[in-house]
Amino acid sequence: MNAKPIARLIASPLLVGLVLSGCASTAAIAESGPPHSAESAVSAADPRAQAAGEAMLAAGGNATDAAIAVMLALTVVEPQSSGIGGGGFLVRGAADGDVTTYDGREKAPAGASPDWFLRADGSLPSFEESVQSGLSVGVPGNIRMAAMAHHEHGRLPWAKLFEPAIALASGGFQINNRLYNALSANPEHSGFSHEARQLYFDADGKVLPAGSMVKNEVLAQAFERIASEGPDAFYLSDMGKKLVAQVAQATPREGAMTMSDLTEYDAKQRDAVCGSYRKYRVCSMGPPSSGGVAVLQILGQLERFDLTALGKDNPVTWHLFIESQRLAYADRELYMADPDYIDVPVAGLIASDYVATRSALIDPGKRNDNVAPGTPVGAKLALVDGDEPEEHGTSHFAAVDSEGTMVSYTSTIESSFGSGLMANGFYLNNELTDFSRSPEVKGRVVANRVEGGKRPRSSMSPTVVWDPQGHPFMVIGAAGGPTIPVTTTRAIIGAIDFGLSAQESLALPFLMAVGNALMLEQGTWLASTAPQFEALGHSRIVLREAPIKGNAIVREGEQWMSARDPRIETGLDVP
Secondary structure: OOHHHHOHHHHOOOOOOOOOOOOEOOHHHOOOOOOEEOOOEEEOOOHHHHHHHHHHHHOOOOHHHHHHHHHHHHHHHOOOOOOOOOEEEEEEEOOOOOEEEEEEOOEOOOOOOOOOOOOOOOOOOOHHHHHOOHHHOOEOOHHHHHHHHHHHHOOOOHHHHHHHHHHHHHHOEEOOHHHHHHHHHOHHHHOOOHHHHHHHEOOOOOEOOOOOEEOOHHHHHHHHHHHHHOOHHHHOOHHHHHHHHHHHHOOOOOOOOOHHHHHOOOOEEEOOEEEEEOOEEEEEOOOOEOHHHHHHHHHHHHOOOOHHHHOOOOHHHHHHHHHHHHHHHHHHHHHOOOOOOOOOOHHHHHOHHHHHHHHOOOEOOEOOOOOOOOOOOOOOOOEEOOOOOOOOEEEEEEEEOOOOOEEEEEEEEEOOOOOOOEEOOEEOOOHHHHOEOOOEEOOEEEOOEOOOOOOOOEOOOOEEEEOOOOOEEEEEEEEOHHHHHHHHHHHHHHHHHOOOOHHHHHHOOOEEEEOOEEEEEOOOHHHHHHHHHHHOOOOOEEEEOOOOEEEEEEEEOOEEEEEEOHHHHHHHOOO
16 A cells, blocks of 8 residues: 555645535525435535535435535535536436446546656656646546436436526625635635635635625526536536636646547446445445445455444454455555556456455454555556545535435545636646656556546545345445545445444544554544554554545435534534
Protein backbone atom coordinates (compact mmCIF):
# COMPACT_ATOMS: atom_id res chain seq x y z
CA MET A 1 0.00 0.00 0.00
CA ASN A 2 1.35 3.41 -0.88
CA ALA A 3 1.82 5.27 2.39
CA LYS A 4 3.01 8.57 0.92
CA PRO A 5 -0.21 10.25 -0.23
CA ILE A 6 -2.54 8.65 2.27
CA ALA A 7 -0.23 9.51 5.16
CA ARG A 8 -1.51 13.07 4.95
CA LEU A 9 -4.70 11.74 6.54
CA ILE A 10 -2.59 11.55 9.68
CA ALA A 11 -0.11 14.36 9.11
CA SER A 12 -2.60 17.17 8.49
CA PRO A 13 -6.31 17.93 8.99
CA LEU A 14 -8.65 17.25 6.10
CA LEU A 15 -11.43 19.44 4.87
CA VAL A 16 -13.70 16.47 4.35
CA GLY A 17 -15.73 17.30 7.40
CA LEU A 18 -16.14 20.91 6.33
CA VAL A 19 -18.48 20.18 3.50
CA LEU A 20 -21.98 21.34 4.17
CA SER A 21 -23.86 24.57 3.76
CA GLY A 22 -26.64 25.99 5.88
CA CYS A 23 -30.35 25.94 6.47
CA ALA A 24 -32.88 26.46 3.73
CA SER A 25 -34.50 29.83 3.33
CA THR A 26 -36.69 28.86 0.41
CA ALA A 27 -39.99 27.48 1.63
CA ALA A 28 -40.23 24.98 -1.21
CA ILE A 29 -36.88 23.50 -0.26
CA ALA A 30 -37.36 23.36 3.50
CA GLU A 31 -35.28 21.15 5.74
CA SER A 32 -36.66 17.69 6.24
CA GLY A 33 -37.37 16.20 9.63
CA PRO A 34 -36.12 12.82 10.84
CA PRO A 35 -35.55 11.15 7.47
CA HIS A 36 -37.57 7.97 7.07
CA SER A 37 -40.48 6.60 5.10
CA ALA A 38 -42.32 3.33 4.86
CA GLU A 39 -42.26 3.32 1.06
CA SER A 40 -39.40 5.55 -0.06
CA ALA A 41 -36.49 7.52 1.33
CA VAL A 42 -33.66 9.88 0.45
CA SER A 43 -30.39 10.48 2.25
CA ALA A 44 -28.04 13.38 1.53
CA ALA A 45 -25.38 15.28 3.43
CA ASP A 46 -27.34 18.54 3.30
CA PRO A 47 -31.03 18.56 4.34
CA ARG A 48 -31.98 21.00 1.58
CA ALA A 49 -30.58 18.70 -1.05
CA GLN A 50 -32.31 15.78 0.63
CA ALA A 51 -35.57 17.73 0.48
CA ALA A 52 -35.02 18.23 -3.26
CA GLY A 53 -34.93 14.46 -3.75
CA GLU A 54 -37.94 13.95 -1.52
CA ALA A 55 -39.85 16.52 -3.57
CA MET A 56 -39.24 14.46 -6.71
CA LEU A 57 -40.61 11.33 -5.03
CA ALA A 58 -43.64 13.29 -3.82
CA ALA A 59 -44.22 14.50 -7.39
CA GLY A 60 -44.42 10.93 -8.67
CA GLY A 61 -40.77 10.54 -9.60
CA ASN A 62 -38.59 7.55 -8.91
CA ALA A 63 -35.24 7.00 -7.22
CA THR A 64 -33.28 8.04 -10.33
CA ASP A 65 -35.16 11.34 -10.52
CA ALA A 66 -34.62 11.94 -6.81
CA ALA A 67 -30.88 11.25 -6.92
CA ILE A 68 -30.33 13.59 -9.86
CA ALA A 69 -32.28 16.37 -8.13
CA VAL A 70 -30.08 15.91 -5.06
CA MET A 71 -26.90 16.20 -7.14
CA LEU A 72 -28.12 19.43 -8.71
CA ALA A 73 -29.14 20.93 -5.37
CA LEU A 74 -25.78 20.03 -3.83
CA THR A 75 -24.11 22.12 -6.55
CA VAL A 76 -25.78 25.10 -4.86
CA VAL A 77 -25.62 24.34 -1.15
CA GLU A 78 -22.49 22.17 -0.96
CA PRO A 79 -20.25 23.89 -3.53
CA GLN A 80 -17.05 22.69 -1.91
CA SER A 81 -17.81 19.00 -2.31
CA SER A 82 -19.54 18.13 -5.56
CA GLY A 83 -21.71 19.44 -8.36
CA ILE A 84 -22.00 19.81 -12.09
CA GLY A 85 -18.39 21.01 -12.35
CA GLY A 86 -17.28 17.51 -11.43
CA GLY A 87 -18.27 13.91 -12.00
CA GLY A 88 -19.45 10.81 -10.25
CA PHE A 89 -20.71 7.27 -10.31
CA LEU A 90 -24.30 6.04 -10.06
CA VAL A 91 -25.38 2.52 -9.17
CA ARG A 92 -29.02 1.53 -9.71
CA GLY A 93 -30.37 -1.67 -8.22
CA ALA A 94 -33.91 -2.74 -9.04
CA ALA A 95 -36.19 -4.76 -6.77
CA ASP A 96 -35.80 -7.76 -9.08
CA GLY A 97 -32.01 -7.71 -8.67
CA ASP A 98 -31.16 -6.02 -11.95
CA VAL A 99 -28.23 -3.65 -11.52
CA THR A 100 -26.90 -0.89 -13.79
CA THR A 101 -23.88 1.29 -13.14
CA TYR A 102 -23.03 4.60 -14.78
CA ASP A 103 -19.61 6.18 -15.13
CA GLY A 104 -19.60 9.98 -15.15
CA ARG A 105 -15.96 10.24 -14.13
CA GLU A 106 -14.08 13.24 -15.52
CA LYS A 107 -11.62 12.73 -18.38
CA ALA A 108 -8.22 14.19 -19.12
CA PRO A 109 -8.11 16.43 -22.20
CA ALA A 110 -6.89 14.76 -25.36
CA GLY A 111 -3.70 16.82 -25.23
CA ALA A 112 -2.66 15.47 -21.83
CA SER A 113 0.37 13.21 -21.66
CA PRO A 114 2.05 11.10 -18.95
CA ASP A 115 4.35 14.02 -18.08
CA TRP A 116 1.33 16.32 -17.63
CA PHE A 117 2.24 17.46 -14.14
CA LEU A 118 6.03 17.47 -14.53
CA ARG A 119 8.05 20.65 -14.92
CA ALA A 120 10.26 21.12 -17.96
CA ASP A 121 13.21 19.73 -16.00
CA GLY A 122 11.22 16.61 -15.06
CA SER A 123 10.66 17.60 -11.44
CA LEU A 124 7.29 17.54 -9.69
CA PRO A 125 5.80 20.83 -8.48
CA SER A 126 4.01 20.98 -5.14
CA PHE A 127 0.61 19.35 -4.97
CA GLU A 128 -1.01 22.73 -4.29
CA GLU A 129 0.57 24.18 -7.43
CA SER A 130 -0.85 21.32 -9.48
CA VAL A 131 -4.33 21.71 -7.99
CA GLN A 132 -4.80 25.44 -8.47
CA SER A 133 -4.24 25.20 -12.20
CA GLY A 134 -6.01 24.23 -15.38
CA LEU A 135 -3.78 21.15 -15.37
CA SER A 136 -5.95 19.64 -12.66
CA VAL A 137 -9.36 20.12 -14.32
CA GLY A 138 -10.96 17.12 -15.97
CA VAL A 139 -13.86 17.32 -18.41
CA PRO A 140 -16.94 17.29 -16.11
CA GLY A 141 -19.19 14.25 -16.40
CA ASN A 142 -22.10 14.68 -14.00
CA ILE A 143 -24.54 16.25 -16.45
CA ARG A 144 -23.90 13.70 -19.21
CA MET A 145 -24.21 10.83 -16.75
CA ALA A 146 -27.36 12.23 -15.17
CA ALA A 147 -28.91 12.66 -18.62
CA MET A 148 -28.04 9.09 -19.59
CA ALA A 149 -29.48 7.64 -16.38
CA HIS A 150 -32.59 9.82 -16.69
CA HIS A 151 -33.14 8.85 -20.32
CA GLU A 152 -33.05 5.17 -19.42
CA HIS A 153 -34.77 5.19 -16.05
CA GLY A 154 -36.21 8.60 -15.15
CA ARG A 155 -39.93 9.18 -14.86
CA LEU A 156 -40.37 12.93 -14.41
CA PRO A 157 -39.55 15.45 -17.15
CA TRP A 158 -35.86 16.41 -17.22
CA ALA A 159 -36.64 20.06 -16.45
CA LYS A 160 -38.58 19.10 -13.33
CA LEU A 161 -35.43 17.78 -11.68
CA PHE A 162 -33.85 21.25 -11.79
CA GLU A 163 -36.65 23.10 -10.02
CA PRO A 164 -35.36 22.72 -6.44
CA ALA A 165 -31.79 23.68 -7.40
CA ILE A 166 -32.99 26.71 -9.34
CA ALA A 167 -35.11 27.79 -6.38
CA LEU A 168 -32.13 27.50 -4.03
CA ALA A 169 -29.75 29.33 -6.35
CA SER A 170 -32.09 32.19 -7.24
CA GLY A 171 -34.02 32.44 -3.97
CA GLY A 172 -30.94 32.19 -1.83
CA PHE A 173 -29.57 29.92 0.88
CA GLN A 174 -27.77 30.51 4.15
CA ILE A 175 -24.13 29.73 4.75
CA ASN A 176 -23.90 27.38 7.69
CA ASN A 177 -20.98 26.56 9.95
CA ARG A 178 -19.55 23.84 7.73
CA LEU A 179 -19.49 25.92 4.58
CA TYR A 180 -18.17 28.89 6.54
CA ASN A 181 -15.38 26.76 8.03
CA ALA A 182 -14.53 25.28 4.64
CA LEU A 183 -14.32 28.73 3.04
CA SER A 184 -12.26 30.05 5.94
CA ALA A 185 -9.87 27.10 6.13
CA ASN A 186 -8.18 28.13 2.89
CA PRO A 187 -9.60 31.44 1.61
CA GLU A 188 -6.80 31.77 -0.93
CA HIS A 189 -8.14 28.64 -2.60
CA SER A 190 -11.89 28.94 -2.02
CA GLY A 191 -11.71 32.58 -3.12
CA PHE A 192 -9.19 32.03 -5.91
CA SER A 193 -11.80 32.83 -8.56
CA HIS A 194 -13.20 36.36 -8.86
CA GLU A 195 -16.64 34.83 -9.35
CA ALA A 196 -16.32 32.92 -6.05
CA ARG A 197 -15.15 36.01 -4.16
CA GLN A 198 -18.24 37.87 -5.31
CA LEU A 199 -20.44 35.08 -3.95
CA TYR A 200 -18.86 34.10 -0.65
CA PHE A 201 -16.67 37.05 0.41
CA ASP A 202 -17.44 40.60 1.50
CA ALA A 203 -16.05 43.86 0.08
CA ASP A 204 -13.04 43.61 2.40
CA GLY A 205 -12.16 40.13 1.15
CA LYS A 206 -13.38 38.34 4.26
CA VAL A 207 -15.52 35.20 4.17
CA LEU A 208 -19.18 36.00 4.73
CA PRO A 209 -20.21 34.91 8.23
CA ALA A 210 -22.32 31.85 8.89
CA GLY A 211 -25.97 32.77 8.53
CA SER A 212 -25.36 35.04 5.53
CA MET A 213 -27.74 34.68 2.61
CA VAL A 214 -26.18 33.83 -0.75
CA LYS A 215 -27.90 34.07 -4.14
CA ASN A 216 -26.14 32.47 -7.10
CA GLU A 217 -27.99 33.96 -10.05
CA VAL A 218 -25.34 32.88 -12.55
CA LEU A 219 -25.76 29.26 -11.52
CA ALA A 220 -29.55 29.58 -11.58
CA GLN A 221 -29.35 30.80 -15.17
CA ALA A 222 -27.05 27.89 -16.09
CA PHE A 223 -29.51 25.43 -14.57
CA GLU A 224 -32.41 27.02 -16.43
CA ARG A 225 -30.62 26.59 -19.75
CA ILE A 226 -29.64 22.97 -19.10
CA ALA A 227 -33.17 22.25 -17.91
CA SER A 228 -34.78 23.66 -21.05
CA GLU A 229 -32.17 22.76 -23.67
CA GLY A 230 -30.83 19.48 -22.29
CA PRO A 231 -27.24 18.46 -21.55
CA ASP A 232 -25.93 19.95 -24.81
CA ALA A 233 -26.41 23.37 -23.23
CA PHE A 234 -23.57 22.44 -20.88
CA TYR A 235 -21.28 20.77 -23.41
CA LEU A 236 -21.90 22.42 -26.78
CA SER A 237 -22.90 26.03 -26.13
CA ASP A 238 -21.28 29.29 -25.07
CA MET A 239 -21.55 27.95 -21.52
CA GLY A 240 -19.07 25.25 -22.48
CA LYS A 241 -16.88 27.76 -24.28
CA LYS A 242 -16.65 29.83 -21.11
CA LEU A 243 -15.65 26.77 -19.11
CA VAL A 244 -12.98 25.76 -21.63
CA ALA A 245 -11.60 29.28 -21.84
CA GLN A 246 -11.34 29.46 -18.06
CA VAL A 247 -9.42 26.18 -17.92
CA ALA A 248 -7.16 26.97 -20.89
CA GLN A 249 -6.21 30.34 -19.47
CA ALA A 250 -5.07 28.65 -16.27
CA THR A 251 -3.12 25.85 -18.01
CA PRO A 252 0.63 26.59 -18.13
CA ARG A 253 1.51 24.23 -20.97
CA GLU A 254 0.31 22.91 -24.31
CA GLY A 255 -2.52 20.39 -24.45
CA ALA A 256 -5.07 22.43 -22.52
CA MET A 257 -8.74 21.49 -22.59
CA THR A 258 -10.53 22.37 -25.84
CA MET A 259 -14.15 22.47 -26.96
CA SER A 260 -13.55 19.13 -28.66
CA ASP A 261 -12.75 17.60 -25.29
CA LEU A 262 -16.04 18.91 -23.96
CA THR A 263 -18.21 18.01 -26.95
CA GLU A 264 -16.76 14.50 -27.21
CA TYR A 265 -17.18 13.63 -23.54
CA ASP A 266 -19.18 10.42 -23.09
CA ALA A 267 -20.72 8.97 -19.96
CA LYS A 268 -20.67 5.19 -19.96
CA GLN A 269 -22.47 2.21 -18.61
CA ARG A 270 -20.00 -0.09 -16.89
CA ASP A 271 -20.23 -3.63 -15.63
CA ALA A 272 -21.19 -3.73 -11.97
CA VAL A 273 -18.98 -5.60 -9.54
CA CYS A 274 -21.09 -7.94 -7.43
CA GLY A 275 -20.43 -10.48 -4.74
CA SER A 276 -21.99 -12.28 -1.81
CA TYR A 277 -21.51 -11.62 1.89
CA ARG A 278 -23.29 -13.95 4.32
CA LYS A 279 -25.87 -14.64 1.56
CA TYR A 280 -26.54 -10.93 1.05
CA ARG A 281 -25.87 -9.75 -2.50
CA VAL A 282 -23.63 -6.69 -2.70
CA CYS A 283 -23.15 -4.68 -5.91
CA SER A 284 -20.96 -1.65 -6.40
CA MET A 285 -19.02 0.39 -8.95
CA GLY A 286 -16.19 -1.12 -10.95
CA PRO A 287 -13.19 0.59 -12.57
CA PRO A 288 -12.22 3.34 -13.01
CA SER A 289 -13.32 3.33 -9.40
CA SER A 290 -11.32 1.12 -7.10
CA GLY A 291 -13.98 1.33 -4.41
CA GLY A 292 -16.32 -1.48 -5.38
CA VAL A 293 -13.58 -4.06 -5.76
CA ALA A 294 -12.07 -3.02 -2.41
CA VAL A 295 -15.46 -3.31 -0.68
CA LEU A 296 -16.05 -6.80 -2.06
CA GLN A 297 -12.53 -7.95 -1.22
CA ILE A 298 -12.73 -6.71 2.37
CA LEU A 299 -16.10 -8.38 2.89
CA GLY A 300 -15.06 -11.61 1.18
CA GLN A 301 -11.86 -11.89 3.17
CA LEU A 302 -13.80 -11.45 6.43
CA GLU A 303 -16.59 -13.92 5.70
CA ARG A 304 -14.77 -16.86 7.30
CA PHE A 305 -14.72 -15.05 10.64
CA ASP A 306 -17.77 -14.99 12.92
CA LEU A 307 -17.88 -11.25 13.52
CA THR A 308 -21.31 -11.46 15.13
CA ALA A 309 -19.96 -13.77 17.84
CA LEU A 310 -16.89 -11.60 18.34
CA GLY A 311 -19.10 -8.52 18.70
CA LYS A 312 -18.96 -4.92 17.56
CA ASP A 313 -17.16 -3.78 20.73
CA ASN A 314 -14.32 -6.25 20.44
CA PRO A 315 -10.91 -4.95 19.27
CA VAL A 316 -10.27 -8.33 17.59
CA THR A 317 -13.25 -7.72 15.28
CA TRP A 318 -11.71 -4.48 14.09
CA HIS A 319 -8.20 -5.93 13.94
CA LEU A 320 -9.57 -8.45 11.42
CA PHE A 321 -11.25 -5.61 9.55
CA ILE A 322 -7.98 -3.64 9.38
CA GLU A 323 -5.98 -6.62 8.18
CA SER A 324 -8.53 -7.23 5.41
CA GLN A 325 -8.43 -3.56 4.43
CA ARG A 326 -4.64 -3.62 4.16
CA LEU A 327 -4.75 -6.57 1.77
CA ALA A 328 -7.46 -5.04 -0.39
CA TYR A 329 -5.67 -1.69 -0.56
CA ALA A 330 -2.40 -3.31 -1.60
CA ASP A 331 -4.21 -4.68 -4.67
CA ARG A 332 -6.05 -1.41 -5.18
CA GLU A 333 -2.91 0.70 -5.37
CA LEU A 334 -1.28 -1.56 -7.95
CA TYR A 335 -4.00 -2.72 -10.32
CA MET A 336 -6.89 -0.26 -10.41
CA ALA A 337 -7.17 2.30 -13.23
CA ASP A 338 -9.33 3.23 -16.22
CA PRO A 339 -10.26 -0.09 -17.91
CA ASP A 340 -10.31 1.63 -21.30
CA TYR A 341 -6.54 2.08 -20.96
CA ILE A 342 -5.38 -0.66 -18.58
CA ASP A 343 -6.43 -4.31 -18.52
CA VAL A 344 -7.73 -4.35 -14.94
CA PRO A 345 -8.10 -7.95 -13.63
CA VAL A 346 -11.45 -7.30 -11.96
CA ALA A 347 -12.78 -10.86 -12.20
CA GLY A 348 -9.55 -12.22 -10.78
CA LEU A 349 -9.48 -9.74 -7.92
CA ILE A 350 -12.96 -10.69 -6.66
CA ALA A 351 -12.86 -14.41 -7.55
CA SER A 352 -13.73 -16.52 -4.51
CA ASP A 353 -10.59 -18.67 -4.69
CA TYR A 354 -8.33 -15.61 -4.91
CA VAL A 355 -10.17 -13.87 -2.07
CA ALA A 356 -9.79 -17.05 0.01
CA THR A 357 -6.02 -17.11 -0.51
CA ARG A 358 -5.85 -13.47 0.58
CA SER A 359 -8.08 -14.15 3.60
CA ALA A 360 -5.70 -16.93 4.68
CA LEU A 361 -3.09 -14.22 5.27
CA ILE A 362 -5.22 -12.72 8.07
CA ASP A 363 -4.21 -13.86 11.55
CA PRO A 364 -6.69 -13.06 14.35
CA GLY A 365 -3.80 -12.97 16.80
CA LYS A 366 -1.32 -10.63 15.16
CA ARG A 367 -0.67 -8.02 12.49
CA ASN A 368 0.77 -9.18 9.17
CA ASP A 369 4.04 -7.27 8.73
CA ASN A 370 4.45 -8.23 5.05
CA VAL A 371 1.28 -7.19 3.23
CA ALA A 372 1.84 -7.02 -0.52
CA PRO A 373 -0.32 -7.13 -3.65
CA GLY A 374 -1.42 -10.55 -4.77
CA THR A 375 -1.35 -12.02 -8.27
CA PRO A 376 -4.93 -12.54 -9.40
CA VAL A 377 -5.86 -14.31 -12.61
CA GLY A 378 -5.62 -11.82 -15.45
CA ALA A 379 -2.82 -9.70 -13.97
CA LYS A 380 -0.80 -9.20 -17.15
CA LEU A 381 1.15 -6.00 -16.68
CA ALA A 382 4.30 -5.38 -14.68
CA LEU A 383 2.88 -2.36 -12.92
CA VAL A 384 4.09 -0.26 -10.01
CA ASP A 385 2.36 1.91 -7.42
CA GLY A 386 2.27 5.65 -8.12
CA ASP A 387 1.84 8.80 -6.05
CA GLU A 388 -1.84 9.63 -6.17
CA PRO A 389 -3.09 12.14 -3.59
CA GLU A 390 -6.32 11.48 -1.70
CA GLU A 391 -9.68 12.92 -2.74
CA HIS A 392 -11.35 15.43 -0.41
CA GLY A 393 -14.34 17.14 -2.03
CA THR A 394 -17.00 14.46 -2.39
CA SER A 395 -20.62 13.85 -1.42
CA HIS A 396 -22.68 10.68 -1.35
CA PHE A 397 -26.45 10.45 -1.55
CA ALA A 398 -29.02 7.71 -1.88
CA ALA A 399 -32.64 7.19 -2.83
CA VAL A 400 -35.16 4.36 -2.70
CA ASP A 401 -38.58 4.58 -4.31
CA SER A 402 -41.88 2.82 -3.65
CA GLU A 403 -41.02 0.15 -6.25
CA GLY A 404 -37.97 -0.87 -4.29
CA THR A 405 -35.47 0.59 -6.76
CA MET A 406 -32.27 1.67 -5.01
CA VAL A 407 -29.98 4.39 -6.38
CA SER A 408 -26.58 5.04 -4.86
CA TYR A 409 -24.77 8.10 -6.28
CA THR A 410 -21.41 9.56 -5.31
CA SER A 411 -20.42 12.92 -6.78
CA THR A 412 -17.11 14.75 -6.46
CA ILE A 413 -14.98 17.73 -7.44
CA GLU A 414 -11.94 16.10 -5.71
CA SER A 415 -10.37 18.66 -3.36
CA SER A 416 -12.44 21.02 -1.23
CA PHE A 417 -13.60 23.65 -3.77
CA GLY A 418 -11.93 21.61 -6.52
CA SER A 419 -9.36 23.51 -8.54
CA GLY A 420 -10.51 26.84 -7.09
CA LEU A 421 -11.54 27.84 -10.62
CA MET A 422 -15.19 28.72 -11.18
CA ALA A 423 -17.27 29.03 -14.36
CA ASN A 424 -20.99 29.66 -14.78
CA GLY A 425 -21.52 29.80 -11.03
CA PHE A 426 -20.00 26.44 -10.07
CA TYR A 427 -16.53 25.28 -9.03
CA LEU A 428 -14.50 23.22 -11.47
CA ASN A 429 -12.99 19.96 -10.32
CA ASN A 430 -9.34 19.08 -9.88
CA GLU A 431 -9.89 15.39 -10.62
CA LEU A 432 -6.77 15.04 -12.74
CA THR A 433 -4.69 15.14 -9.56
CA ASP A 434 -6.28 11.75 -8.83
CA PHE A 435 -3.87 10.44 -11.45
CA SER A 436 -0.38 9.51 -10.39
CA ARG A 437 1.66 12.61 -11.09
CA SER A 438 4.67 10.31 -11.71
CA PRO A 439 4.15 8.28 -14.91
CA GLU A 440 6.88 5.77 -14.07
CA VAL A 441 8.69 4.57 -10.98
CA LYS A 442 12.15 3.09 -11.55
CA GLY A 443 11.31 2.48 -15.18
CA ARG A 444 8.08 0.62 -14.48
CA VAL A 445 4.69 1.85 -15.72
CA VAL A 446 2.16 3.29 -13.25
CA ALA A 447 -1.31 2.06 -14.21
CA ASN A 448 -2.96 5.28 -13.05
CA ARG A 449 -0.67 7.64 -14.98
CA VAL A 450 -2.07 10.55 -17.01
CA GLU A 451 -3.09 9.86 -20.61
CA GLY A 452 -5.20 11.85 -23.04
CA GLY A 453 -8.91 11.02 -22.65
CA LYS A 454 -8.29 8.78 -19.64
CA ARG A 455 -10.35 8.80 -16.45
CA PRO A 456 -8.44 8.93 -13.15
CA ARG A 457 -8.82 6.21 -10.57
CA SER A 458 -11.32 6.89 -7.80
CA SER A 459 -12.16 5.53 -4.35
CA MET A 460 -15.90 6.18 -4.67
CA SER A 461 -17.99 3.19 -3.64
CA PRO A 462 -21.72 3.68 -4.30
CA THR A 463 -23.19 0.35 -3.25
CA VAL A 464 -26.56 -1.43 -3.11
CA VAL A 465 -27.40 -4.58 -1.13
CA TRP A 466 -30.14 -7.22 -1.36
CA ASP A 467 -30.96 -9.51 1.58
CA PRO A 468 -30.72 -13.34 1.41
CA GLN A 469 -34.31 -13.53 0.15
CA GLY A 470 -33.46 -11.18 -2.73
CA HIS A 471 -35.27 -8.15 -1.31
CA PRO A 472 -33.71 -4.67 -1.52
CA PHE A 473 -31.98 -4.06 1.81
CA MET A 474 -29.42 -1.25 1.86
CA VAL A 475 -28.09 1.73 -0.09
CA ILE A 476 -24.72 2.97 1.14
CA GLY A 477 -21.76 5.13 0.15
CA ALA A 478 -19.46 7.75 1.55
CA ALA A 479 -17.14 10.69 1.05
CA GLY A 480 -13.58 11.04 2.30
CA GLY A 481 -11.18 9.96 -0.45
CA PRO A 482 -9.31 6.76 0.40
CA THR A 483 -11.50 6.32 3.50
CA ILE A 484 -14.57 5.74 1.30
CA PRO A 485 -14.32 1.93 0.85
CA VAL A 486 -13.56 1.58 4.57
CA THR A 487 -16.55 3.70 5.61
CA THR A 488 -18.82 1.86 3.19
CA THR A 489 -17.72 -1.63 4.22
CA ARG A 490 -17.85 -0.78 7.93
CA ALA A 491 -21.50 0.30 7.57
CA ILE A 492 -22.41 -2.89 5.67
CA ILE A 493 -20.84 -4.98 8.43
CA GLY A 494 -22.73 -2.94 11.00
CA ALA A 495 -26.06 -3.64 9.32
CA ILE A 496 -25.49 -7.31 8.42
CA ASP A 497 -23.29 -8.70 11.20
CA PHE A 498 -24.55 -6.59 14.08
CA GLY A 499 -28.12 -5.79 13.01
CA LEU A 500 -27.59 -2.05 13.47
CA SER A 501 -29.85 0.66 12.10
CA ALA A 502 -28.70 2.97 9.32
CA GLN A 503 -27.79 5.65 11.87
CA GLU A 504 -26.01 3.20 14.17
CA SER A 505 -24.02 1.70 11.29
CA LEU A 506 -22.77 5.10 10.20
CA ALA A 507 -21.98 6.04 13.81
CA LEU A 508 -19.68 3.07 14.42
CA PRO A 509 -16.20 4.26 15.47
CA PHE A 510 -13.87 4.67 12.53
CA LEU A 511 -10.47 3.09 12.08
CA MET A 512 -8.19 2.63 9.11
CA ALA A 513 -4.72 1.39 8.29
CA VAL A 514 -2.75 4.27 6.79
CA GLY A 515 0.65 3.14 5.58
CA ASN A 516 2.33 1.54 8.59
CA ALA A 517 0.08 3.35 11.05
CA LEU A 518 -3.32 2.54 12.48
CA MET A 519 -5.70 5.49 12.79
CA LEU A 520 -8.30 5.22 15.55
CA GLU A 521 -11.09 7.75 15.91
CA GLN A 522 -10.46 9.89 18.95
CA GLY A 523 -13.27 10.45 21.40
CA THR A 524 -14.72 6.96 20.85
CA TRP A 525 -14.46 3.77 22.87
CA LEU A 526 -12.16 2.45 20.15
CA ALA A 527 -9.50 5.01 21.07
CA SER A 528 -9.28 3.52 24.57
CA THR A 529 -8.39 0.12 23.13
CA ALA A 530 -5.03 1.24 21.74
CA PRO A 531 -3.15 -1.12 24.11
CA GLN A 532 -5.07 -4.12 22.76
CA PHE A 533 -4.20 -3.13 19.19
CA GLU A 534 -0.58 -2.70 20.20
CA ALA A 535 -0.63 -6.21 21.65
CA LEU A 536 -1.84 -7.43 18.25
CA GLY A 537 1.21 -5.86 16.58
CA HIS A 538 -0.13 -2.46 15.55
CA SER A 539 2.82 -0.53 16.94
CA ARG A 540 2.15 2.89 15.44
CA ILE A 541 -1.27 4.14 16.52
CA VAL A 542 -2.58 7.62 15.84
CA LEU A 543 -5.71 9.07 17.42
CA ARG A 544 -7.56 11.73 15.43
CA GLU A 545 -10.96 12.84 14.24
CA ALA A 546 -12.47 10.73 11.48
CA PRO A 547 -12.33 12.53 8.09
CA ILE A 548 -15.47 10.87 6.79
CA LYS A 549 -19.13 11.39 5.96
CA GLY A 550 -21.40 8.56 4.95
CA ASN A 551 -25.04 8.34 3.89
CA ALA A 552 -27.21 5.26 4.06
CA ILE A 553 -30.73 3.92 3.71
CA VAL A 554 -31.54 0.57 5.33
CA ARG A 555 -34.75 -1.44 5.31
CA GLU A 556 -35.87 -2.16 8.86
CA GLY A 557 -38.84 -4.50 8.74
CA GLU A 558 -41.24 -2.99 6.23
CA GLN A 559 -39.84 0.52 6.57
CA TRP A 560 -36.94 2.30 4.90
CA MET A 561 -34.82 4.33 7.32
CA SER A 562 -32.35 6.91 6.04
CA ALA A 563 -29.47 8.51 7.89
CA ARG A 564 -26.54 10.82 7.43
CA ASP A 565 -23.24 10.49 9.25
CA PRO A 566 -23.57 11.98 12.75
CA ARG A 567 -20.12 13.54 12.32
CA ILE A 568 -21.58 16.13 9.94
CA GLU A 569 -24.74 17.01 11.85
CA THR A 570 -23.21 19.71 14.05
CA GLY A 571 -22.15 21.77 11.06
CA LEU A 572 -25.69 21.99 9.70
CA ASP A 573 -26.53 24.73 12.18
CA VAL A 574 -26.37 28.47 11.62
CA PRO A 575 -26.08 31.09 14.38
